[in-house]
Structures are given as C-alpha cells and as structure tokens.
Amino acid sequence: MSGSAFNAELLKLRELERVTGELNAQIQSTRKVDNALLENLSDDELTKLQIENTKLKHRLAILKQSIGEETKGTGDDVAVNSDEIISITEHLEKLFAIAIAKAYPQYSDTAAVVAPVGNASAKFGDYQCNNAMGLAKKFKEAGINKPPREIATEIQKHCPSSPLIDKLEVAGAGFVNVFLNKDYAVGALSNLLRKGVKPPRVPKKRILIDFSSPNIAKQMHVGHLRSTIIGESISRLLEFLEHDVLRINHLGDWGTQFGMLIAHLEDCFPNFLNESPPIGDLQAFYKESKKRFDEDEEFKKRAYNRVVTLQSGEPNSIKAWQQICDVSRIEFQSIYDRLDVKITERGESFYQSRMLSVVEFLRNNNLLELDEGREIMWPDDTKTGIPLTIVKSDGGFTYDTSDMAAIRHRIEEEKVDWIIYVVDSGQSTHFKAIFKAAKRSGILDPDSHRVDHVNFGLVLGEDGKKFKTRSGDTVKLSDLLDEGLKRSMDQLRERGRDQVLSPEELRAAQESVAYGCIKYTDLCHNRISDYVFSFDKMLEDRGNTAVYLLYAYTRICSIARNSGADFSDLNKVLDTFNITLEHEKEWKLAKTLLKLNDILIKCAKDLLLHFLCEFCYEVCTVFTEFYDNCYCIEKDKSGKILKVNHSRILMCEATAAVLRQCFAILGLKPVNKI
Structure with missing residues (x-):
C-alpha cells in the first residue's frame, strides 16, 4: 500500500x-x-x-x-521481511504516518514527509521525517504554540519499531533522522544474490502502451526515435513490476494518401496481383505518387476513387494496400530488431468498424453537433476551445474519430486499467481533448482508469535547431544507427580493443556501445525537455554516459573472475562467507544499492526514466569510491594473489546484479568484454 x-x-x-x-x-x-x-x-x-x-x-x-x-498491520510493528529489498521511503512513510496519528490524533490525516539525506550529510542519518515544522504551523493556526523540536520528539517516541531502522534522532529545528540498520542491509543484499533482483510489490494492473507509431510508406526518422526508445523502456519497467503490459504500435496505415499510392502502384507494377512489387525505396515511391497527385488532375481523380474502393473493401485495392504495408513492415522491423524493441502492430485500419460504432454511440448520446456540414464534439460541457471533428463534411473520419474509437476499444474490449500514449509534446492539446471527450461520453471513468500522455521534447542538432541532415532533410533512423555503429567501432579501435577482442566480441561491443549510447542519451534527459544529439558527447567515457556505465559494469564483473576464487555458485559462497559492512565505503555502497526499489517506484509513478539513469551513475561512482578504498584482492609485487576478500567481492556481484537489471529496463546490452 x-x-x-x-x-x-x-x-x-x-x-x-x-x-x-x-x-x-x-x-x-x-x-x-x-x-x-x-x-x-x-x-x-x-x-x-x-x-x-x-x-x-x-x-x-x-x-x-x-x-x-x-487496524491490522498498524500496531507497533509494520510487517516487513528482514531479508527483502523494499521501498524504504514508502516503508518509512507508513511508520511515520502511524507515529503522527498516535502522537497527535487531531492531525491523523497528515501525510508523512520522508526524504533521503544526501551523501554529504551522512552524519545526520540516511532519511529524514520533515513533518514537525508543518505541524507546528497547524498548531499555531489553532492558537497553540508548540515548538517543532518538541513535535519531532513526540513523533520519534511514537514511531513503531522496524528491522530497517537502527536508531532515530531528533536534530536541528525539528528533523527526525533515520539511521538504517546494517543487519537489514546484509540480509537484503544476501537475499538479492541468492534469488536475483526482485521487483517491489505494487498493485498489478493491465496497461496498454501506445508508442513508436510510424506511417506506412514513410521511413522511420529521428522523430520516431524518442517515442520508440521511451515507450520500450516504460514497457520494460512496468513488465518488471509484473504488470500485464500490452505494447501497441498505432501505425498510420489508413487514409486518403493510400489512394494515390495504390493508383501509382497500378501504373508502375501492373502485375502486382500476381507478383509482389519490387519497391526498393518506399519513401521515393511515396514522393513520386505525391508529385503526380499534386500535378496531374486525372491521376488525382483516380487516386480519390481508389480511396473509395479501398474503404469499401474492393479486393484489388485491398491487395495493393496490403503489399504497400508489407514493404513498410519489413523496414520497420529491421529498425525494431536493431534496437531490440518488441511491439504489436495495431494500425488505424484496425479501428475502421469501431469508428462506425463510436460515431453511432456518440450520436445516440446526443454528443455530436452539426457544424458547416461536419459533425463535431465538444470535449467538455463548457463548449470552449477546439471541438473534435468526428465526421467530416464528406462523411469521412479523422484522427479524432480513430482515437475515440481506440480509447473505447482499449477500455471496453481490452479491459485495461491504464493507457499510456508516448507521443511528442506537439500533440498535447489533441490528447487533452480526447481524454476530456472520453470522460464526457462515459467511455472513460477517472475513478477506474488512468490515462497519460507521455509527452517529450525535440531532438536538436548541435546548432540548437531541429535535427536535420546537412541538406536540410529529416535524418533517417537507419542512417543514424549506421553512423552510431561506425563511430563506436572507431572508438574501440582507437583504444586498441580490436587487438584483444575476438571478431565476435568486437562486434558485440560495437553494437552494445552504439545502440546503448543512442538509447541512454535519450533516456538520461528529462523527456519533457529538448536535447542536443551529439555522437562526440554520447561516446565520452566519463560522466553520465552509456559508455562510462558499460565500461564500469564490465570492470565490476571482471573482479570475481580475476580473483582466482570460484564465484560461479553464489549460494555456495554465501553458505561459507558473510557480507560484512565495516568500512564506511562498504556501508555507503550497500545503502546506495538499497535505493533501487524507491527509484523504480518513482519512475513508474512519474513515467520518467532519467531518475533510473541518475541512479545507475550514482551506483557506479559510489562503487568506484568503494573499490579505491577497499581491497577486494590483495596481491604481492609480482602479482601473486595473497588474499581474497569474499565479502567485498560479493558486494561487487550485488552491484553488478543491480546494474544488470537497470540496464535491462533501459534497453542497454552489457558485454563481458569491451
């Protein structure tokens, strides 16, 4: 809870x-x-x-x-497994909520305010309850003068015991400082090594994530990069939290543009009914058809006719449409394979019959109004802003119609609890209107369903303008990935890695760095902001970059391998050796690893992945401090191993396990050698 x-x-x-x-x-x-x-x-x-x-x-x-x-579970002890990594912040919020209610029943509805203490202030504990000042203000408003420090002391006295807490101290003007228990940390990290990284317990939901969404007959470009990468990582995060996740690709595979494509296909490949048309460049094919549509009136008339035959289900037009879609699917899938993206196609064409149904539904509920020949719907009862166009004056449908049909299908037929649309910020007004209209029509019940528009900013070039090629064209996603591969190989060769890695290892390292840096650069920024795309910066091996993290992870994994001891069976090692946290850097690393579930819950709540990226960077920097100050393997001058500190190598393995799970969510593929 x-x-x-x-x-x-x-x-x-x-x-x-x-x-x-x-x-x-x-x-x-x-x-x-x-x-x-x-x-x-x-x-x-x-x-x-x-x-x-x-x-x-x-x-x-x-x-x-x-x-x-x-009152079950609200006694002096809040149940928690002493060997399980839990959300520490949520656990402390429950404890202090009980403490406040016991100490001051008149303010029992006060939410506990708990925050982690920065590493620079470790002497003040690990977490703080900061409610005393707020409660003092409430008392003052009621005519009672009660100092915050006195309030904090009462909260401390009434706080239930917990295996997570070593001690509580009141400090400063009225902070209750929480010091974590080392025994709990040892048990939790040992359990992590025995059973793997387990997700925090959250209420399970059925979630549909709508992301990527390219258009048929157009190549994927850098504009699709953010939706694809962000949507994939959100899917991975929510799947790790054991939600039932549907990954949906809302393809642009329907509409008037297919009339001109079908007409052009008939002219260029008249035998298309018997042979698949060898369209080498679908983007060029689209441009050719558009040029004819704009310049040739006879062709335009035939194109409009093909729209009618397609929408009426005429077999030849359907066949031509399917062949055009198939060519695009092959290109899209090649991109998804390279980025390791899993997604199910469900284009606009899927909702054709459901658009008829939703129009009838809205009409029957008197929600449509005639406006200059078209049928519109106001998003809410105020009838302000821009209305949705549900039926055009020629009887056709719009994006508004398909999105209303889609949200209705997702709630009523797919039975989802939560819908997430990963679409650029330019569509914010549109989705606000769709969500309001769905609520007004009764399709969407805010008490039962959650809907989010996960918006994101632009990808900019190093000149600070929208990312384009030198000629001013949109950057193709395939070209961007190819350039990433070239740059990563150049960097690996500069480091001499081609001399020590096998061809297979080198290729794996090349792909890990290339695709990893493209994904991570996108995810490590707050998605709402624009960001500058620079291969030079993203391939740097210092700072919060994928290259730094991947190299750090590989080094961490090599420590156990280079110790000369057998760490292949961690259960066996743990049966013989215990984790000890005597050095301050050991304890600091342990506490950092214990933050994992807090971070995952925060990312899932806000649908922001940059918090997870920051956590990965923090883990790596804190691990470096640990490794520089705590010998894991002691050697003599000749390099002979004199002593292996099994406890510290177990901490290395725990660090690697946490990073590995975070990388899996972010879509990074670490390698054993780099």
Whole structure:
C-alpha cells in the first residue's frame, strides 16, 4: 500500500472510532433512562426505544469489527521481511504516518514527509521525517504554540519499531533522522544474490502502451526515435513490476494518401496481383505518387476513387494496400530488431468498424453537433476551445474519430486499467481533448482508469535547431544507427580493443556501445525537455554516459573472475562467507544499492526514466569510491594473489546484479568484454 493510500485508510479508521464513540454515548444515555420514566412509557414507546437500542448495539458491533480489520498491520510493528529489498521511503512513510496519528490524533490525516539525506550529510542519518515544522504551523493556526523540536520528539517516541531502522534522532529545528540498520542491509543484499533482483510489490494492473507509431510508406526518422526508445523502456519497467503490459504500435496505415499510392502502384507494377512489387525505396515511391497527385488532375481523380474502393473493401485495392504495408513492415522491423524493441502492430485500419460504432454511440448520446456540414464534439460541457471533428463534411473520419474509437476499444474490449500514449509534446492539446471527450461520453471513468500522455521534447542538432541532415532533410533512423555503429567501432579501435577482442566480441561491443549510447542519451534527459544529439558527447567515457556505465559494469564483473576464487555458485559462497559492512565505503555502497526499489517506484509513478539513469551513475561512482578504498584482492609485487576478500567481492556481484537489471529496463546490452 502506498503512503497516501495508507494515510487514507488511517483517516477512515479515525472516523470509525469517532462514530463508535458517539454510538457508545447514545447507548450509555439510553441505559441511564430513569426506571420511573420507563414505567411511564407506553408499550409502543418502550418497544420503539428497545428496537433503537438494539440497532445501535448492532451498528457498534459492525463498526468495532471494521476497526479491527482496518487496524491490522498498524500496531507497533509494520510487517516487513528482514531479508527483502523494499521501498524504504514508502516503508518509512507508513511508520511515520502511524507515529503522527498516535502522537497527535487531531492531525491523523497528515501525510508523512520522508526524504533521503544526501551523501554529504551522512552524519545526520540516511532519511529524514520533515513533518514537525508543518505541524507546528497547524498548531499555531489553532492558537497553540508548540515548538517543532518538541513535535519531532513526540513523533520519534511514537514511531513503531522496524528491522530497517537502527536508531532515530531528533536534530536541528525539528528533523527526525533515520539511521538504517546494517543487519537489514546484509540480509537484503544476501537475499538479492541468492534469488536475483526482485521487483517491489505494487498493485498489478493491465496497461496498454501506445508508442513508436510510424506511417506506412514513410521511413522511420529521428522523430520516431524518442517515442520508440521511451515507450520500450516504460514497457520494460512496468513488465518488471509484473504488470500485464500490452505494447501497441498505432501505425498510420489508413487514409486518403493510400489512394494515390495504390493508383501509382497500378501504373508502375501492373502485375502486382500476381507478383509482389519490387519497391526498393518506399519513401521515393511515396514522393513520386505525391508529385503526380499534386500535378496531374486525372491521376488525382483516380487516386480519390481508389480511396473509395479501398474503404469499401474492393479486393484489388485491398491487395495493393496490403503489399504497400508489407514493404513498410519489413523496414520497420529491421529498425525494431536493431534496437531490440518488441511491439504489436495495431494500425488505424484496425479501428475502421469501431469508428462506425463510436460515431453511432456518440450520436445516440446526443454528443455530436452539426457544424458547416461536419459533425463535431465538444470535449467538455463548457463548449470552449477546439471541438473534435468526428465526421467530416464528406462523411469521412479523422484522427479524432480513430482515437475515440481506440480509447473505447482499449477500455471496453481490452479491459485495461491504464493507457499510456508516448507521443511528442506537439500533440498535447489533441490528447487533452480526447481524454476530456472520453470522460464526457462515459467511455472513460477517472475513478477506474488512468490515462497519460507521455509527452517529450525535440531532438536538436548541435546548432540548437531541429535535427536535420546537412541538406536540410529529416535524418533517417537507419542512417543514424549506421553512423552510431561506425563511430563506436572507431572508438574501440582507437583504444586498441580490436587487438584483444575476438571478431565476435568486437562486434558485440560495437553494437552494445552504439545502440546503448543512442538509447541512454535519450533516456538520461528529462523527456519533457529538448536535447542536443551529439555522437562526440554520447561516446565520452566519463560522466553520465552509456559508455562510462558499460565500461564500469564490465570492470565490476571482471573482479570475481580475476580473483582466482570460484564465484560461479553464489549460494555456495554465501553458505561459507558473510557480507560484512565495516568500512564506511562498504556501508555507503550497500545503502546506495538499497535505493533501487524507491527509484523504480518513482519512475513508474512519474513515467520518467532519467531518475533510473541518475541512479545507475550514482551506483557506479559510489562503487568506484568503494573499490579505491577497499581491497577486494590483495596481491604481492609480482602479482601473486595473497588474499581474497569474499565479502567485498560479493558486494561487487550485488552491484553488478543491480546494474544488470537497470540496464535491462533501459534497453542497454552489457558485454563481458569491451
């Protein structure tokens, strides 16, 4: 249960207790009725009073039972497995919510405010509860002068015990500092090594993620890069959290442009019904058809006719349309394979029959209005802003129609709880209108369903303008990936890696660096912002870059391999050796690794991946401090191994396991040698 949900339950509990108190008072009042008065009551009046008393007792019994159920788990101990990595922040929020409610019942609905303490302030603990100042203000507003430090002391006294907490201290103006327990950290990290990295426990949902969405007959370009990479990583994150995730590619595979493509196909490849047309460059094919459409009136008329025959299901037009789509699918899939993207196609054509259905639904509910021959729908009852065009004046449909049909299908037929649209920021107004219209029509119930537009900024060139080729054309995604491969190989050769790696290892390292740096550069920025695309910067081996992380990971993995000891079976090692956290850098690394679930929950809540990138960088920098100060392998001057510190190498393996899981979510593919 999240902190906010827990606070809501606690508030409900207090209300139940209040009502119970009132009922008790009523019963006691009834019991105190003078016997003489009872004797003077008529039989009907006495019977009525007895029935009312019985009802009150019954309600009291039900409320007491309800209170018993609500208070399960809110005793002095909040249940937690002592060997499990949990969300520390959420756990502490629950503890301090209980403490505040016990210390100050009048403010039992106050949400606990817990924040991690920066590494530079480690002497003040690891986390802080910062509620005292806010509560002092509330007391002052009620005419009571209560110092924050006094409030903090009361909160500390009433905080339940927990295996995560070593001690609590009140500091400064009124902070409650939390010091984590080393025994808990040892147990949690040992369990991680035995069982692998496990996800935090969250309520499971059925989630549909709409991302990538290129257009048929057009090549994927850099504009599709962000939607594809962000959508894939969000899918991986939510799948790791064990949600039921549908990855949907809402292809642009329908519309008037297919009329001109089909007409052009008939002219260029008249035997298309018997042989698949050898269209080498579909982008050029599209440009040719568009040029004819703009310049040749006869061709334009035939193109419009082909739109009609396609939409009516005429077999030859359907065949031509399918062949054009097939050529595009091959090109799209080659990009998805290179980026290791998994996605299910469900284009606009899928919703054709459902568009008819949603139009009928909106008409029947009197939500459509005639406007200069078209049928429009206002997103909300204020009828302000820009209306949706549901049916054009010629009877055709629009993106508004298909998106309304899609959201209805996803909620009513797919039965999803949460829909995520990964589309650029330029579509924000459109999606706000779609979400409002879906609510107004009753398709979307905000209490049961969540919808998010995961918007993102532009990819800019080093000149700060929209990323283009030197000739001013849009950058093809395939060309961008090819350039990444070339640059990464050049860097590997400059480092002399081609002299020590086998051809297979070199190729794996090349792809790991090339595709990893493209993905990571996108994800490490706040997605809402624009970012500058620069191969020179993304291939740097210092700072928060994929190259730095991949090299760091490979070095970490090599430590156990170079120790001369057998770490192939970590369970066996843990049966013999324990993790100890005696050195301050060992303890700092352990606490950093324990942040993982907090970070994953934050990323899932806000649908922002840069927090995970920052965490990976923090893990690597803290590990470097640990490795520089704590010998894992001691050697003599000749290089002979004198001593192996198994505990510290187990910490190396735990670090590698955490990074490996984070990389999997971000779509990075680490290699053993680089």
